[in-house]
Amino acid sequence: MAAGREPLSPPTRTVDVMRWQFGQTRSQAAERGEGAYPLPADAAHPSSVAASGAPIVEMRGITKRFGPVVANNHVDLTLREGEIHAVLGENGAGKTTLMNILSGMYQPDAGTILIRGRETKIATPADALRQGIGTVYQHFTLVPNLTVIENVALGAEPGFLLDLAAAERRLAQLLTDFELNASPHTEIRHLSLGQRQRVEIIKVLSRGSRVLLLDEPTSVLTPVEVEGLFAILRRLRANGVAVVLITHKLEEVLDVSDRVTILRQGRKIGEIGPEVISSGDRAAIRQRIVEMMFGGAPAEAPSASARASGAANGSTLLALQDVTALGDRGEVAVRGLSLELRAGEVFGIAGVDGNGQKELGEVIAGQRHVTRGRVILDGQDITNKGVAACSRLGIGYVTDDRLGEGCVPGMSVAENTVLKMVTRSPFSKGFWLNRGAIEAEARRLIGQFDVKTPSTATPITALSGGNIQKLLLARELAMNPRLLVCNKPTNGLDLKTAQFVLRTLREQADAGKAVLLISSELDELMQVSDRIGVIYNGQIVGIFERAAADLEAIGHLMLGGRERERGVA
């Protein structure tokens, strides 16, 4: 392709970009007699044809450290034109760091980046864009009360005065091509998330990007929108754009990618090329990828504290019936989910971040509005009763966002201890606070849970994460809940504190309470749970008794795999 051999730095005028980008294809299409439609349908371009382009970007030996954590450890990645390249990995595997390096957000500590064979430094995101690398972030960067055209033209049009009419003429074709199904004069806030994402893609392409990075692009989309996105990506591929999908949704990825790179704990574990992917043996490929992502994890022997309890006989304490709830961005986060929790069990929720587990926890705690379905606690309908009511009925919730949501910075340890029970006796008598009782309670919990703090009057922010976590857990348990929901309670804790937290949860269940443990760490779920439910895309896609649980099967489901027998060849 002639277009592909041009220097990667884009031409200055958008109008040229358009020709540069799509003009070539348009003429090719015309030659083939496919009419004037600039983006040929995918059928005309089997993936195997496109996926053999020259390397555009080569990352070699990229290493990035954050303090003691090595986020990327000598990672190599080659992006070729006309290829859709998926980068897969668990949370914390280093995908996002790698992409942030490529998009100029971070500078690598070691390693080189070659663009079209020339060693290049990508200093800033703007620099990346100038070099033809465009990124569509998970959180969109559009201005909600500007129109589509204004957003796309923002910062891209030359000169001081914005000629929107000219911008519209230049962008008209691009907007049609991407089937936005909305007037370019619509304000962004009126568009669906899928449409906004298209505008983001249009925005970076209109700046001449030849490499398109997409961070978790499907996480906010409906299944139909996902299909639409993939159709677009295939067309871009046909135009020689190198597309990078950062994701953990294996099943989706296999539908569209030519090449898959797997990261684990900062290292590149493997790469599967188009020759294998196009071989068609989906089940085998999937198996291999799951092994690479999760395999080798030591199958945890049931620890002493976690015995096969009689949980199966416990009565149902909490039932979710067909519950649907929206996430913070208005997307459907919990999708018709049903679940039953029994007294005396730890129920683990396994899932990759962003699959609705946080929202599920909030729904149970009464902190998130349920748009459909019912939540029933011990026979009583508690749907949308609110946090205060749920708390009084015996539901405790430990949030994963300790500082942002769990406590009040600037208040003392003692004041934070009673945050959720300040209206209860003995911490207040009617209108008046009982500071003495608050102090005493704080001291009691600090002692019982071995929270390290200089005093009860110390500001909470002076404590370490582990100690804050212990205090938050202590605070819930002090209210003696019947049901305790914990979202990632061991996140960022040292091993000893993490074990303490897990042991505490197990003890609670053994004492006849129900515990819902949300985590992305399979090991810890295996250690304390009686049952493990896998959440994917807002639904429970599988429930395993711990004895029968199999790490690989769970990992497979976490990534969006259907049950293995039904895997499509």
Added chain:
Amino acid sequence: MSGRERLRHAAVPFAVSLLAVFLACLVGGLFLELRGKDALHAYQVLIERGLGNPGQRTETLKQMAPLLIISGGLAIALRAGVWNIGIDGQFFVGALLCGIVVPELAGDVPRAIVILIGAIAGLVGGLLWAVVPGILRVRWGLNEIITTLMMNYVALNVTSWLVKGPVRDPERVAPETKQIPLSDRLPDIPGTSVHIGLLAGLLVVVLVGVLFRSTVLGYMFTALGRNRRAAIHAGLPVGRLTLLALLLSGAFAGLAGANDVMGVQGRFSGNWHPEYGFTAFALVYLARLNPFAIIPFAFFFSFLMVGGQSMPRRADVPTYYIGMLEGLMLIFFAATVALERLWSRATRRAPEDAPLAIGAASAAAPVSAESDAGDGAVSAPQNTALSAGETR
């Protein structure tokens, strides 16, 4: 915490505020020198006319009353994270309501009852004026900074229309309500010529202090203001708390209006436009939302207001100069708070309990305060207020 540490905790924020005041006076003085005025002489006049003789001192103490009452209420709102920019509007409505009700009762009922009813009228007027922004905020999430600000203009024009027409004293040509007879005005504190409004102001501030120290409500306000998400997470009644904080600060602003009508003006007059709102913001921030620290700062600002009135005649400096000083104080306050934070981070101390988003606050207020000074280089305060709301 040891006693010494506790002292440090109290002393450092106070010192930071004093430093800001000092720097503001210094830079303000430089301005005067640049304009060819004698800055030292101007400050001398300020001090003499603010505190120089018993009469001036009485004026300064009288002027403290509305500042104390307003600041007490504003401290509640700001502690709860609610931005009541509508102090002036609430003040006017409270003052007018008081000015309508009190003359009707005068002479028929004992003075104590008249004053009580007048105070209630002020409270109710201010509270009513905060209801609409409060409901808009809680029910529909409208930014209270915008709505309370706009309600100021509505209040200004509605009160001015009422006092020109429906509630004007028919005996008079000027747009004024009926006069309150001297026998029904606020009595002086025995042994002084300062009316009891000062005591009311001190009482309000002390009550607000007690509210935050010892009550569940105060605790919940503070939790809400410092971390709204944590308040939601903990199941606190966030909507009701927000509304209540706004209503309380509105009611106190209205009470301050009643204080001025019954204590100083004797009637509500259409060409009487005290603008305490931004002074109160500066004051409350310099006091770092601490009700007890409000008292000395109220005294200081009151002194500035009283002394500043004499500056045009005696030192050829416009009274607007005081508004400029207040603005400078907030700018320097924001700067010194930022430095203090850097310093406490550098010395590995826990952050001081400075109000959140102080940077945004002081970015908004001083610009607007300076716009009072009629200075050329002033940007639109509404926009600044908008961005302040969003950064919060």
